[in-house]
Amino acid sequence: MINITLPDGAVRQYEAGVTALDIAKSISEGLARKVLAAKVNGEVIDATRPITTDATLQLLTWTDTDGKSTMWHSSAHLMAEALEALYPGVKLGYGPAIEGGGFYYDVDLGGRTINEEDLRKIEAKMVELAKHNSVYTRKEVSKADALQYFTEKGDEYKIETIHELADGSITFYTQGGFTDLCRGPHIPNTGFIKAIKLTNIAGAYWRGNEKNKMLTRIYGITFPNQKELDEHLALIEEAKKRDHRKLGKELELFTFSEKVGLGLPMWLPKGALLRERLQRFLQEAQMATGYLPVVTPHIGNKNLYVTSGHYEKYGQDSFRPITTPEEGEEFMLKPMNCPHHCELYKASPKSYKDLPVRFAEFGTVYRYEQHGELHGLTRVRGFTQDDAHLFCRPDQVKDEFMKVIDLVLYVFNSLGFQNYTAQVSLRSKEDRSKYIGTDENWELAEQAIIESAAAKGLPTVVEYGEAAFYGPKLDFMVKDALGRKWQLGTIQVDYNLPERFELEYIGADNAKHRPVMIHRAPFGSLERFIAVLIEHCGGKFPLWLAPTQVKILPISDKSQEYAEKVAAQLKAADIRAEIDDRSEKIGKKIREAELAKIPYMLVLGEKEATDNLVAVRRQSKGDLGTMTMDQFKELVNEEVVNRKPFE
RNA sequence: GCUGUUGUAGCUCAGGGGUAGAGCACUUCCUUGGUAAGGAAGAGGUCGAGAGUUCAAUUCUCUUCAACAGCUCCA
Incomplete structure (x- = not known):
């Protein structure tokens, strides 16, 4: 027993x-x-x-993450079975479950291409096969037998994989008429798979290496019932509607131009106002926490980056240096703000009493990103970091960390991101050779991060080996309204740059000491943050950020005068309002204001003018009835001051 | 950067070897209408760019640029 x-x-x-x-x-x-x-x-x-x-x-x-991924992995096998039935001779690469949900299988269709219609056929075949309730059977096989099986089958990808496996640890799984090399585990039988959707097709190199053959990757997802599949598909639809690239265009926030250059977003007035408001919000919070504003140029002498080490590490993958015509001096577009800030630190000698020094700058940086990587506002070649560098004594690291965590959480809470986790990235436990800085300082910083995250009650995941070579870090991941995860803010300890720039302060012992540097950015970059914000709120910004807060809709030309009077009053109260003075019917004006996601609409006709009232309508909620101007201003003011989320 | 798909009016898209169409948006006129689209007329396009095949290319072929999806990369 x-x-x-x-x-x-x-x-x-x-x-x-x-x-x-x-x-x-x-x-x-x-x-x-x-x-x-x-x-x-x-x-x-x-x-x-x-x-x-x-x-x-x-x-x-099904409620367990591991349960889901087991089912998706088994679904990949089911798809492979369907593919073998439909396309005899198909060769199989890897077919795993994927983290974000679903699975894929990389297959070699022998030069055949498949399209959407084929996906529907494969789906139908999978549904048919799933109904057989075929049992997934595990079998241990010797390396020789395994090789023989796939040699006979003619699948060189599996053969290559088997060659790298140790004899005695090789297992096959069989369901129905299909056998695959697989470590497992699998679900008991195919009957659990009730709802199937193959989502897309893409090319993928065998083993992710572009020198290898390109295989066809088929993505799919399965569920134990149709309802959950429908919900999943609805979520995808909603995500498409909220795509920041689409909303950015519709709401006239930003645009791109081929002439200006790839990956270089340009902000239209409404987007620029939103951006400025976010900057001001963070600036005010930072001023209150002892940050000092600094401004540095967009380019820097190449030597600056040679000193920082960035040139050696990233120089080849950067925009090429620009040169002065007379002297031939080389300048780089600024890819980071920290080297500049190090030089600012050195502008005057520092005493231990001066620390911590906190330099903050909304610094626009330029990085060469591969063509295929550019994506809306989330992956660009020019972006603005809400950057700051804290120079402190080793004993101050923990305290600074706590303050930064407070700031980041204040930002998240103010913007309606309630759901976040923190990832602590530490040194690898085994190999410590690649890290710069003393063991003692690392120990101090790693402890400081762990302790401050715990003290702030952050839900935390610790990852060993994920630290940068120059220091440990804490990254914030938020979940948006659709449950998607985004990495936003980051706090990083850096021992490298103070060393390279020979930063110093005079300690109480009258000796020179090296400060610790902390990089931090609550938003990460304004571009990326705004993209996430747009998708989080679906373009319905909280009132305090909305480019236009109130649209004034006169019912006819007769109410024009009253509308202007109301507009002037709102302007005097610092409320951003616009009048729709076209000779259109009120229904149309409302429809357009609703589609533009303007939070408040004031419908003004002869009745309102006579009684000196406003008829208030809230976007996506409808008519709120009439009220006095004072009442309306108070309503708006309350929502703005408390930074209420849209709904 | 690699592979695939796509590129037609400001936007969303139809069409197709004989140089183009719809809806919305825009302009003008009519309409002054009470909570999600009033009516009419008009203007707007080197059919992404270059080359080739052809009597003729926006349509077919090749090249190129860009967008999208995925891969690889990311201070």
Whole structure:
């Protein structure tokens, strides 16, 4: 008999060789019907594999992340089975589940191309095969047998993969008439897969190497019921509607021009106003926390970046230097603000009493990004960082970190991002050779980050080996209204630049010491942040940010005069209002203001003029009735001051 | 940068070897209308760019540029 410990701490006894599925049945039949896989001693395995020793067991169902990915991985096999049935001779590369949901399989169709219609056919075949309730059967095979199987099948990709595996650790999985080299685990049978959607086709190099052959990658996603698939598809539709590139155009926020250059966004008046408002918001918060504004030029002498080390590391992948005509001196477009800020630090000698020094700048930087990488506002070649560099003593790192976390959370909360996590990136535990700086300082900084994140109650994930070579960091990920994750703010400790720029301060011991530098950007970049904000709120900005807050809609020309009077009053109250004075019907004016996502509309006719009132309409909510100007101004003011989210 | 798809009016898109169409937007006129599209007329295009095939190319072929999807990359 073996002891099985369940997640609630209960210990049950079973015969050795029992499977997770058996155990589930012993608890309840209903549970057994939902079990996709099992986590035994922390390792995810087939629910049908025998358990031979004492173990902790977690039954995985569709509600578990690991349960989902097991099902998606099994779905990739189901798709491969369908592909073999439809396209005999197809060769298979890799077919994993993907983190964001769903799965893909890289396949070699032997020169055949497939299109949308083919996807529907493959889907239909998958649905048909899934109904067979084929069991996923695991089999351990020797390396020789494995090679023989795929040699006979003529699949060179699998053969290449097998060559790299150790004999004795090779397993095959078979469902229906399809057998694949696979580590597993898999769901019990194909019957769990009820709803299937193949989403897109793309090229992908074998093993991600562009020197290798390009395979066809087919993406798909599956669900245990049609309802969840429908919800998933609705979410994709909603995401398309909220695409910042589409909304940016519709709401006249920003634009691109081939003539100006790729990846160089230009801000239209409405977008520029929004951007300025965000800048001012952060600037005010920073001034209150002891930051000092600085301004540095858009270009810097190449030597600056040689000193910082960026030239050596990124020089070849940067915009080429520009040269002065007479002297031939080389200047680079600024790819980072920190080297400039280091030189600012050195402008005067520093005492330990001066620290921390906090230099803040909305610095526009330019980086060469590969053509295929450019994407709306999220991946550009010129962007503005809400950058600041904190120069402090090693003993001040923790305190500074706490303050920065406060600032970042203040920004997120003010902008309606309620759902965030923090990733702490530390040194790799094994190999520490690639990191610059003393062990002692790293230890201090890593502890400071962990402790300050804990002190602030941040939901945190620690990743070893993810630190930059120059220091550990803390990255903020937010989840937007559609549940998508974005990386925004970042805080990074840097031991490298103070060293390279020989930054110093005079300590209480009258000796020279090296300050620690902290890079931080709550938004990351204004461009990227605004893109995320647009998609988060679907273009319906909170009132305090909305480019136009109020649209005044006179019912006819007769109300024009009153409309202008109201507009003047709003302007005097610092409320951004516009009049729609076209001779269109009120229904049309309302429709257009609604589509432009203007938060408030004032419908003004003869009645309102007579009573000296305004009829207020709220975007996507409708008529709020009439009120006095004072009441309306108070309504707006309250919403602005509290930075309420749109809805 | 690589692979694939796409490129027609300001926007969304139809068409197709004989140099072009719709809806919305725009301009003018009529209409003065009470909570999501009033009516009429008009203007607007080297059909992304270059080359080739052809009597004739926006349409076919090639090259190129850009957008999109994915891959690789990202201080």
